[in-house]
Each structure stands twice: as structure tokens, then as C-alpha cells.
Amino acid sequence: MDFSAFLSQIFFSRRTRRARRSTPFAFFALFALSLFPSSSLAETTPHDRIQAAIHYWREDSSRSDASMIIHRPSWERTMRMHTWTKGLDHSLIRFVAPKKDAGSASLKVKQDMWSFTPKINRIIKIPGSMMHQSWMGSDFSYNDLARDDDLIEQYTHRYLPEETSPEGDTLYVVESIPLDDAPVVWGKEIIKVREDNIIIEHTFFDQDMTPIKRLRTVKIAPLGGKLFPVELLMKNLENDGEWTKIIHHEVAFDLNLSSNLFTLSNLRNPRERQ
Amino acid sequence: MGVLAALPLLSRLAFRNILRNRKRSFLTLLAVSVGIGSSILLAALARGMGEQITRDAIYGMTGHIQVRHASFTDDPSIEHRFVSDEESFESLMQHPLVEHAAQRIRVPAVIMSERESRGITLFGISPQSEKDFSLAGINPNRGRALQDSSDNGLFIGEKLLEKLKTKLGRRVVLTTQDKDNNISDRGFRIVGVFDAELDSTELSYVFTSLQSAQTLTHTPREISEISILTPSLDIPNSFITFTQKLYPNQRITTWKDIEPLIVTLVTIQNGFLLFWFLIVIIAIGLGLMNSLFMSIYERARELGLMQALGMKPGAIVLQTVLESFYLLLIGSLLGIALGVWGVHLLANGIDISAFAEGASIAGISTMIYPALFVADIAMLTVMLLVLGVLGSFYPAWHSSHEHSLTLIHRGMT
Numbered sequence: 263m264d265f266s267a268f269l270s271q272i273f274f275s276r277r278t279r280r281a282r283r284s285t286p287f288a289f290f291a292l293f294a295l296s297l298f299p300s301s302s303l304a305e306t307t308p309h310d311r312i313q314a315a316i317h318y319w320r321e322d323s324s325r326s327d328a329s330m331i332i333h334r335p336s337w338e339r340t341m342r343m344h345t346w347t348k349g350l351d352h353s354l355i356r357f358v359a360p361k362k363d364a365g366s367a368s369l370k371v372k373q374d375m376w377s378f379t380p381k382i383n384r385i386i387k388i389p390g391s392m393m394h395q396s397w398m399g400s401d402f403s404y405n406d407l408a409r410d411d412d413l414i415e416q417y418t419h420r421y422l423p424e425e426t427s428p429e430g431d432t433l434y435v436v437e438s439i440p441l442d443d444a445p446v447v448w449g450k451e452i453i454k455v456r457e458d459n460i461i462i463e464h465t466f467f468d469q470d471m472t473p474i475k476r477l478r479t480v481k482i483a484p485l486g487g488k489l490f491p492v493e494l495l496m497k498n499l500e501n502d503g504e505w506t507k508i509i510h511h512e513v514a515f516d517l518n519l520s521s522n523l524f525t526l527s528n529l530r531n532p533r534e535r536q
Numbered sequence: 537m538g539v540l541a542a543l544p545l546l547s548r549l550a551f552r553n554i555l556r557n558r559k560r561s562f563l564t565l566l567a568v569s570v571g572i573g574s575s576i577l578l579a580a581l582a583r584g585m586g587e588q589i590t591r592d593a594i595y596g597m598t599g600h601i602q603v604r605h606a607s608f609t610d611d612p613s614i615e616h617r618f619v620s621d622e623e624s625f626e627s628l629m630q631h632p633l634v635e636h637a638a639q640r641i642r643v644p645a646v647i648m649s650e651r652e653s654r655g656i657t658l659f660g661i662s663p664q665s666e667k668d669f670s671l672a673g674i675n676p677n678r679g680r681a682l683q684d685s686s687d688n689g690l691f692i693g694e695k696l697l698e699k700l701k702t703k704l705g706r707r708v709v710l711t712t713q714d715k716d717n718n719i720s721d722r723g724f725r726i727v728g729v730f731d732a733e734l735d736s737t738e739l740s741y742v743f744t745s746l747q748s749a750q751t752l753t754h755t756p757r758e759i760s761e762i763s764i765l766t767p768s769l770d771i772p773n774s775f776i777t778f779t780q781k782l783y784p785n786q787r788i789t790t791w792k793d794i795e796p797l798i799v800t801l802v803t804i805q806n807g808f809l810l811f812w813f814l815i816v817i818i819a820i821g822l823g824l825m826n827s828l829f830m831s832i833y834e835r836a837r838e839l840g841l842m843q844a845l846g847m848k849p850g851a852i853v854l855q856t857v858l859e860s861f862y863l864l865l866i867g868s869l870l871g872i873a874l875g876v877w878g879v880h881l882l883a884n885g886i887d888i889s890a891f892a893e894g895a896s897i898a899g900i901s902t903m904i905y906p907a908l909f910v911a912d913i914a915m916l917t918v919m920l921l922v923l924g925v926l927g928s929f930y931p932a933w934h935s936s937h938e939h940s941l942t943l944i945h946r947g948m949t
Contacts (some may be wrong), residue, residue, distance in 0.1 A: 373719055393711065393719070394646075394653040443688070445709045445721035447650045468650035469706045 308419035308436045311455055316350075316414065318459040319491070321515040323348045326486075328510045332400050335503040341398065350411040352524040356532060357398075368397070369529045370408045378529045385526055394447075401475060401496040401506040413451070416444035422452070431456050433463075448474075460491055473499050486513035542851055550858035553831060564827050565867045568920075571816045572871025575916055577878040579809050580906035581886070586802045587907050590769070593795045596671050596737055597642075597659065599763030600771055602794060603779060606787045608760060609794065612657075614643045614715055617758045624782040625762070633775050636669040636765040638662060641749040643760065645712035647692075647742060649700040656696070656742045658712060660749020660759075663687070669765055671732060672743050679704045679728035687745040689727030693738025697729055704729055710742070714754040722752055733901035809912070817920050820867075821927040824860055828931040832856065839935055840943025849936035856932035857925055864924040868917045875913070879906045 306314070326345045331338065342359035346352075356367040365380035375388040393404040417438040425433040433454040440446035449469035454462045464477040481493035490513055498504040522528060554561045594600060605616035620639050628637055641660030646653055659672060663682040666673035672691075675681065682691050690708065702708060707723045714720040724744060732738045750756050762783075766775065771790050779788050792799050832839070839852060889902035 389646075389719075394648045440707075440723065442707070442723060442725065444723045445711070446723060447648050447707070447709050449650070469702070474650060 308421050308434075308438075309414070311434055311459075312419055312436055312438065312453060313414050315453070315455045315459045315461050316411070319461065320347045320350075323515070323517050323519045324486075325514045325517055325519070326510055327512040328508050330398070330400060331507040331509070332398075333503070333505050333507070346519060346523055348519050348521070348524065350414075352521075353407070354524055354529070355407075363398070365532075366398070367529055367532075368404075368407070369524060369526070371524055373408060375404055375408050376526060376529060383530075385530055401498050401504060412444065412446060413438060413453075416441050416446055417451070425454065427456070427462060458489060460489060475499055480507070485510060486515050488515075543854075546851060546855045546858055547862075549855050550862055553835075553855075553859050554862060557831065557834075560827055560830065561863065564824060564863055565870060567823050568820050568864060568867025569870035569874055571820045572868045572916060572920065573874030573878060575813055575816050576872060576875025576908075576913055577882075577906070578812065579912040579916070580875070580879045580908045581882075581904055582805050582809055583909055583912065584905045584907040586805050588901060588905065589798055589801060590791075590795075592733055592737075592901065593798050594765075594769075594791055596732070596734075597640075597741065597763065598791050598794050599636075599638075599670065600766045600769070600791050601764040601776070601779065602789045602791075603762040603764070603783050603786050604760065604789060606785075609787070609789060612642060612644065612760070614641075614713060614753045614755060614760070615717075617641075617715075617755055617760050618783075618786055620757055620759045621783075628762070628764070628779065628782055631775070631778060633766045633772070634764055635767060636665070637762060638665040638669060638672075639746065639759045639762050640672075641746060641753065641755070641758075641760050643712050643749070643753060645710050645742070647696070647700065648709040648711065649702040649706070651701045652699060654696065654699060654739070656740055658710060658749060658752075659741065659743045660746040661743055662746050670763065671730070671737065671741065674730050674732070676728035677731040679726070681728050682743060682745055685745050686747040687727075688724065688748050689744065690724040691728045691730060691743040692726055693741065694729050694731050695735045695738035696740075696742070697726070699739065702726065710744075710752065712752060714752070716754070720752055720754065724748075810915075813916050813919055817916075817923050820864075820920065821924050824863065824924055825927050825931055828856060828860055828928055829934070831859075832931055832935040836935075836943045836946045840940040840945075843936075843940035843943065852936040853929070853932040856935055857928050860928035861921070861925055864921055868920055872913055872917070876908065879908050882906050 324345070324347045328343055328345065330341045330343060332341075340360075341357055341363050343355055343357045345356075346354045351370075351372045353370045354367065355369075357363040357365065365378075367378045369376045369378070375393070376385050377388060378385050388404055393408065395403060397404050397407060417440050419436050419438045422435040422437050425435055427433050433456060436453045436455065438451045438453060440448060440450075447468075449467045449471050451467065452463075452465045454464075456462055460479065460482060461477075462479050466474050466476070468474050475496060475498050477494060477496045479491035479493070480495050481491075482489055483492045484490070485492055490510065492510045494508040496506045496508075523533075605618050608616040625637070625639065628634060639662065641658070643658050645656055645658035647656050661672045661682065662685045663673065664684075673681075676691070677694060680689075682689060690710075697703070700708065704726055707725050709721055709723050711719060711721040730738070732741075746759070750758065764779070769791075776788050776790070842852065843849070883906070885903040885905045887903055
């Protein structure tokens with residue numbers, strides 16, 4: 263890619279907002295370019311990088327079997343869950359263990375979320391007031407689950423200087439700042455992505471730019487036919503000793519998932535293959 | 537000679553009897569005046585509190601009259617809205633009884649910062665029409681007020697800012713339901729912070745411009761309510777009929793329907809005041825009766841002699857009753873002076889901020905300003921005089937019905 267094409271990509275980007283920020287970015291990019299003459303940085307905008315990373319994580323559709331460990335200073339519990347996703351708009355999470363939680367499920371369609379609790383045999387639509395609250399007592403909020411596509415549409419992204427992981431991989435560091443009217447409370451998010459689009463670290467900052475919580479990929483291994491972030495750790499940076507870990511046991515991608523998997527009726531009466 | 541014709545003479549006798557035992561009369565006067573004075577002060581404080589609660593409620597986004605969708609009061613959601621009709625609003629503004637009127641969106645919403653989220657009531661307002669009318673037009677404590685009907689800023693209370701652990705100029709997210717019952721949310725920047733009388737108000741009211749609220753709920757040109765301010769708390773029926781004609785499909789409610797708690801609170805308070813007056817008066821009356829008995833026993837011999845000389849029992853009764861009447865009259869005049877002086881001393885208000893947390897539940901602000909009502913003073917004085925005089929008939933009757941010789945004999949022992 264020649265230099266003029268690169269400049270035009272910066273100055274005629276889709277978002278005017280990004281163009282306004284382009285001066286420091288351009289300087290940095292020039293600097294980066296001089297260091298890595300054929301860097302992929304010049305080819306992938308930070309926006310596309312994030313989109314690609316989210317796509318890598320879910321593909322067009324996915325099914326997974328995973329454990330979630332919720333750790334608190336005085337207790338710890340482990341739950342097992344099955345997850346199905348289709349595109350960015352549909353996902354279904356069903357708990358299978360322990361017995362106490364088995365059958366509990368959450369369904370997300372576009373921006374709406376419902377949860378089903380077998381004990382009371384009721385489907386509850388999660389109201390806006392609850393979206394900020396903890397999901398199943400973990401360090402994830404309902405918003406973390408329901409709004410991951412916001413990261414693509416509601417933020418402006420820019421590259422920070424690249425880092426090198428302890429394993430020696432190059433990490434693209436993207437700083438994502440929510441648009442002024444975005445329904446996002448964070449001041450900024452910093453996402454570190456590997457060359458192969460695996461997200462290594464995702465940190466949420468408040469508007470004082472103090473980190474609040476951090477999602478880290480702890481272990482990457484081949485799963486579902488490709489390298490996959492098998493272990494994820496969400497850590498509450500304000501309360502020491504509070505974290506949630508997700509360990510994937512099985513993942514499959516690009517399945518032909520029926521769309522009635524993501525319906526309220528299926529949320530109540532599971533018909534999917536376990 | 538009728539008993540009443542002897543009134544001047546009997547009055548003179550009654551006065552002399554009062555002055556006879558000055559120490560006892562002074563103590564009785566003290567009891568009466570302290571009782572009356574403290575009751576007046578208490579009444580003024582209670583009235584002041586009641587007035588303040590009513591005033592704050594009306595100022596705090598209620599107004600005197602509300603035009604709302606028929607079901608809004610039962611379920612204040614965005615579902616119950618109506619189209620803002622400029623023509624009707626103009627004719628409403630022309631009415632002489634309308635001091636202020638404002639169109640608003642009022643919906644329940646959730647406000648979220650990085651660390652906290654709270655349920656609030658979101659108002660979409662036109663800043664010009666709220667000025668000098670309601671809380672929404674209050675001057676900001678910090679930052680700026682909302683500027684026009686398309687301002688995208690958020691105007692929130694100091695206490696809410698503190699609870700959300702956020703700051704002026706920061707972004708927060710508002711989540712509410714739109715007209716199709718879907719979740720609708722958006723980031724807003726806090727542009728101004730207000731300081732209200734009550735913490736509960738600061739915590740529950742959040743303001744943005746009418747247009748940005750309409751955009752959030754996807755209801756362009758529609759509103760939840762029209763709030764109207766009239767010159768007095770009592771609203772003539774003709775005006776309600778007039779408003780109903782302008783908005784035939786909506787429900788016209790007065791502040792009494794919207795704030796039943798306050799109406800009840802003030803009613804209970806009035807009942808309690810009357811009850812309190814009765815207790816004070818009965819206590820004063822019993823004390824008075826006691827001192828009357830004392831003075832009658834002291835003068836048993838004299839009364840016997842008067843009877844023997846031909847004074848009618850009725851005149852003796854009247855003389856005793858007059859004695860207590862004058863004591864009560866002087867005592868209550870002193871008491872009124874004492875009460876008015878007390879109210880004057882407290883005119884700058886009593887600071888109850890130490891109990892603010894509890895008081896705010898009932899809508900009481902941190903300062904209580906006494907409000908003196910002539911009707912209260914009149915009622916108290918009349919009640920005291922009537923009940924006191926009735927009460928003193930018993931010792932008076934007691935003194936008159938015994939035989940003169942028994943009285944003289946008793947006086948000699």
C-alpha cells in the first residue's frame with residue numbers, strides 16, 4: 263500500500279470525528295510506518311480490527327460448552343453453560359450445572375434480553391434498569407453480554423503504540439472512546455488484539471480514566487478448528503479478589519442454527535441438542 | 537334587681553378577689569399565658585411546616601393543575617401521552633387565571649454511571665416556560681441551566697451526582713422505554729447541577745430538554761403533561777371546566793388529587809392541633825378550678841355573710857365565674873403576646889437539618905418557618921374562654937348552694 267493511499271484512508275475515513283483526531287494519529291502512523299515498512303497496521307483500520315476480532319470470536323454462528331467460575335474473597339462457585347450465537351443479534355446461554363442453576367437461561371435478541379428461571383417457570387424481560395447489574399452474580403453485567411456490537415458502532419477507535427506480549431506476539435492496542443451520545447458509561451476502553459485477531463486484553467476505564475475492570479485471555483489453544491481464547495478472566499480492579507473465569511471445553515463454528523433457537527418459546531422449553 | 541344588673545358591682549368584686557391573693561393569681565396567670573403562648577407557637581410551626589410542604593410540592597413539578605392522559609396518574613409511563621396542541625395551549629395561556637403553564641415529558645427512567653445506577657423520573661422541559669415556575673427552572677448550583685428546547689444536556693441534583701459517584705461534565709447513560717415498549721438508551725452529558733430543598737427531590741428528578749426527551753422516547757411533538765400555576769391554592773370549578781373544554785380527551789387533575797399524601801398530612805395536622813389545643817385548655821381549666829376552690833374555701837365565711845345579707849346565690853355564682861373569666865382573659869392576652877413574640881424570635885426559621893434524612897421522607901425541608909394564623913389565635917382564645925368559664929361553674933355552684941350558716945360556721949373553724 264503506498265503512502266498516499268494511506269493518507270487518504272486517514273483523511274477520508276467514514277467518520278468525521280475520527281478525521282478530527284487524525285493529526286496525532288497520522289504522526290504516530292508515520293512513525294510506525296517507518297519502523298515497520300510493510301506493517302498490516304496500514305491495511306487495517308482500528309475499527310476493522312475490532313470488528314474482525316469480534317467476528318473471530320463468534321464467527322457467523324457458534325456453539326460452545328464452557329464453565330464459569332465466580333470467585334469472591336469468601337466463596338467460589340462453578341457453573342457450566344452452553345452458548346449459541348448467530349450473527350451479532352442473537353445469542354442464547356443455558357446453564358446445565360450445578361443442579362441449582364440448571365435450566366436457567368438468558369436469551370438476547372438485538373438489544374433485548376430475557377431470562378428464564380425454571381424454579382418459578384417464568385420468563386422475565388430484563389428491564390433497562392437491570393442491564394447494568396451483574397449477570398448470574400458474576401463480574402459480567404447484562405450489558406457486557408447484550409451490547410458487544412456497540413463496540414463497533416458507538417465508539418471511535420484509534421491505535422496506540424503496539425506492544426509485545428510475553429510470548430513475543432505483536433499486540434495492536436486500540437483505544438475506543440464512546441461517542442458522546444452512546445449508551446455507554448465508560449470513559450474509554452483499551453483493547454489489545456493479536457495479529458490473528460484474538461483479543462488478549464480488554465480494559466474498561468471510568469471517565470477519570472481509572473481502570474475499573476479488565477477482561478484478559480489467559481489461555482489460547484486450538485479449539486473448534488482454530489486457535490481460540492480458551493480461558494478468559496474478568497477481574498474487578500476496584501475490589502481485590504473478585505473475578506470471574508470462563509473456561510471453554512468445546513466450541514464449534516459456522517453451524518446451521520435454526521432461527522427458532524432464539525425464541526421465547528425455546529427459552530422456556532429447550533429443544534436444542536445439548 | 538336582676539343578677540345581671542349587678543354586673544358592674546360583681547365585676548368589681550371579682551377583680552378585688554383576684555388582687556386579694558396576688559401570688560396565687562400570678563401563678564394562675566402564668567399557667568394560662570404559658571399554655572396559650574406555647575400553643576400559639578406550636579400552631580405557627582405546624583402551619584409553617586404544612587405550608588412549606590404544600591408549596592414545595594406545587595413548586596416541585598406538580599403545579600396547581602395538571603392536564604394528563606386519563607391513565608397517566610395510575611401508570612405514569614410513556615404509553616400515556618398526548619399530542620401537544622399549540623392552538624389549545626395558546627388559548628390556555630390567554631386565560632387570566634393562568635400565571636404559568638408548561639408542557640413536559642415525564643417518564644420513569646434509569647440513570648447509570650460507571651459505578652452506580654438509580655431509578656429516577658426524567659423530565660423533558662422547555663427551559664423558558666419553567667423559569668420562575670418550577671424546580672426545573674431553578675438556577676444551577678454549578679454548571680449551567682438547560683438553554684433551549686433542543687438542549688442535549690442533563691440537569692441533575694447534587695445528591696444524585698454524589699450517589700452516582702460522577703461529576704459535572706461527565707457522561708451518564710439514561711435508559712427508558714420508548715413508545716413501543718422497547719428499551720431506549722442514550723449517553724447524556726451532565727451540564728448543570730441543582731440544589732433542592734429536599735434530598736429526595738435531588739435524587740429523583742432529572743431534567744433534559746423537551747426535544748431530547750421526545751427523541752429518546754420516539755414521541756416527537758407528544759407530551760405527558762401540561763402543568764398550570766394559578767394565583768391561589770383554591771381552584772374555581774369554572775376554570776377546570778374551561779381547561780377540560782380545551783383538552784376534551786385528557787384528564788384535568790388538581791394538586792389535591794396528585795398529592796393526596798400532602799392533603800392528608802395537612803388535614804391530620806389540623807386535627808392534631810385542635811386536639812392539642814383541647815389538652816392544653818383542659819389542663820389550664822383544671823388548674824383554674826383548683827385555685828377557684830381554694831379561694832372559695834378561704835372566703836367561706838364572707839360568702840355566708842353575703843348570703844345572709846341577701847345576696848342571691850346566682851350573684852355569687854356570677855361573681856366567681858367572673859373572677860375566673862377575668863383571669864383567663866388577662867392570661868390569654870399575655871399568652872398571645874408571648875406566642876407572637878416567640879414566633880417573631882423564630883422568624884428566621886428553625887434549622888432541623890440534623891433530622892433532615894427522616895424529615896425529608898414526609899417532605900419536610902431542613903428549615904421550618906413559623907406561619908402565624910389569626911384564626912388559630914382566635915380559635916384558641918375562644919375555646920379557652922368558653923371551656924374555662926364552663927369549668928368554673930362547678931366551684932361557683934359549690935360556693936352558692938350551701939346554707940349561709942354552714943358557710944359562716946365553716947369559716948369560723
